[in-house]
Amino acid sequence: MKNRCFILLLMLCTSAAASAGPRIASWQTASGAKVLFVRASEIPMADIRVVFDAGSARDGAQWGLAGLTNAMLAEGANGLSGQTISERFDNIGARYGSGALRDMAWVNLRSITETASLAAALSTLAQVLQSPDFPVSALERERKRMLTGLKQREQDPGAKAEDAFYFNLYKDHPYGSPPQGSERTLLVLKREDVLAFYRRYYSARNAIIAIVGDLDQDRAAAIAEQLASKLPAGTKPPSLPPAPALNQTLEVKVPFESTQTHVWLGAPGMARGDPDTFPLYVGNHSLGGGGFVSRLYKTIRERRGLSYSVYSYFIPMRVTGPFIAALQTSNAQAGKALHLLVDTVQDYIETGPSAAELDASKKNIQGGFPLRIDSNSEIVEYLVIIGFYNLPLDYLETYVDRVKAVSLAAIRDAYQRRLHPANLVKIIVGPERAESASALPAAPPPPLRHLHGGGTP
Structure with missing residues (x-):
């Protein structure tokens, strides 16, 4: 009995140390x-x-x-x-x-x-x-x-x-x-x-x-x-300009012959160190970042069978990085899938997660956190983020507590202030004959040099 108690105590202490960062x-x-x-x-x-x-x-x-x-x-x-x-x-x-x-x-x-x-x-x-x-x-x-x-x-x-x-x-x-x-x-x-x-x-x-x-x-x-020591002393480069505001919905079709249509939907999201970081992050786990248990997956893939893959995420950057929701679907269902993606994101912005969704997200994030810092290579990546973006040194130590502190009201408030359904970028990549070509009116595409010669990491 004493041995079992000791082992249990050791496990609890180890878990607490891991979650503390x-x-x-x-x-x-x-x-x-x-x-x-x-x-x-x-x-x-x-x-x-x-x-x-x-x-x-x-x-x-x-x-x-x-x-x-x-x-x-x-x-x-x-x-x-x-x-x-x-x-x-x-x-x-x-x-x-x-x-x-x-x-x-x-x-x-x-x-x-x-x-x-x-x-x-x-x-x-x-x-x-x-x-x-x-x-x-x-x-x-x-x-x-x-x-x-x-x-x-x-x-x-x-x-x-x-x-x-x-x-x-x-x-x-x-x-x-x-x-x-x-x-x-x-x-x-x-x-x-x-x-x-x-x-x-x-x-x-x-x-x-x-x-x-x-x-x-x-x-x-x-x-x-x-x-x-032998690097030039140098100076820090000037600050980047603020990210531009998005004041309208843009719909762009990129013709591409394939059996699937790729859809991206998004808007300006948040910068590193943003006060809304944890409400937006925890909220997104329920929306589209939590895999099989996320609302996007259950609504679009599980209930309607409209997508092979659907997800959402924020990319915090030096200045405002993007919020992205994306899916891949058959060409015949592209229009329906895009409309349902927009509707689901809009509904989430208006209502936020349910109490059950928030509770499940918090448990999943907290339970997975020790695995995200269980190797040197993973910790060094966090150090880079903390140092480069001037986050507090106790960022990892307080991470779980900040997740726990997120409330339903904080998520709804953050999403309603930061994401606006009337101001979105919609990108549809697929054949001209796909359903999206008739279901969605085309917007003037950007210059070809941007569609066919560039990209992101």
């Missing part, structure tokens, strides 16, 4: 980079991610430049070839990666914390960050790869829906430009453009360094100094 330490390097660190001693590994305000929102008219610059960092550095850099990581079992989204670009490293192996991995990573060569031959290879990617997106109806959605929602705002570029812009980018972008945005004061692993804080501080 990890403790985060934060400081600045001597050169001005912001550091966030969590000690995780369960396995002898370290995950390190260095993030810059250098996403496609900084491309200007040179669409694709942020992605091209980021992809070329490890293609040659400090006289080392891209092949040599790759072999150096492989030979010690380290894993290097990089990427770019609209707000940010990053490099990441996963390595064992054994002294010699970690030192070798960090030495190579520091050269990639601080002394990239941007060889012309590698630029041409990466340009061809990106152009091939654009052609592949032309054959993907989901990608075409995404392209049209972001353009029509954001227009000339930096979020409206295609992160992977267009054929027109990629063909004219030069090494000098890449080098200028790197020098402007890959600087210490524009960097966030997130570290999670089997390290003490002194060792983490030394790693951060090693990675940031």
Whole structure:
């Protein structure tokens, strides 16, 4: 009996610790980079991610430049070839990666914390960050790869829906430009453009360094100094302009021969750190973020059989990111599915979730939260979000309590203030003969260069 009580107590304590979230330490390097660190001693590994305000929102008219610059960092550095850099990581079992989204670009490293192996991995990573060569031959290879990617997106109806959605929602705002570029812009980018972008945005004061692993804080501080010390000090880039307001409903059809029609519906949503974050997030779990138990799934898929897949989500960003509800359906049912999607979202905005829906959502989110922070790689991603968007350091510790505190009234209030059924972007990608072509009047499409040459990450 005593043993059973002890085991139960241990389980309860472990669950409470997991739901509380990890403790985060934060400081600045001597050169001005912001550091966030969590000690995780369960396995002898370290995950390190260095993030810059250098996403496609900084491309200007040179669409694709942020992605091209980021992809070329490890293609040659400090006289080392891209092949040599790759072999150096492989030979010690380290894993290097990089990427770019609209707000940010990053490099990441996963390595064992054994002294010699970690030192070798960090030495190579520091050269990639601080002394990239941007060889012309590698630029041409990466340009061809990106152009091939654009052609592949032309054959993907989901990608075409995404392209049209972001353009029509954001227009000339930096979020409206295609992160992977267009054929027109990629063909004219030069090494000098890449080098200028790197020098402007890959600087210490524009960097966030997130570290999670089997390290003490002194060792983490030394790693951060090693990675940031030889970066240009630089300055933070100017703030992005506010996202444009949406004051009308836009309906855009993108012709595409396929057996299914892809439908996207959305509007401006929220920025990171928005006071309405938790009411909108918890509410969306009931609306379309909770999978089989969400209202969209039960209404459109389960009861009416109109869609193979239906869901909704918010993408919080530096400035207002989008709210998106989307589905895929047979061409013959596209009009009915879109109308039901609009009606269900509108009804949810007006009435909010039921008490049972809210209770189920809270339990699901709370129960799943420990699984979202149960690995170094997942924690390091949260550190990036916290550091990049200036969220409080106790964000993870207070996460579950903030979910619990969301009320029915708070969800209804937030949705009614933030989403307006009369102001939506509707994108329909499918054949001209699909039901949506007769059920929905066409709106003037955006310029072809946006529908056929751009997109989102």
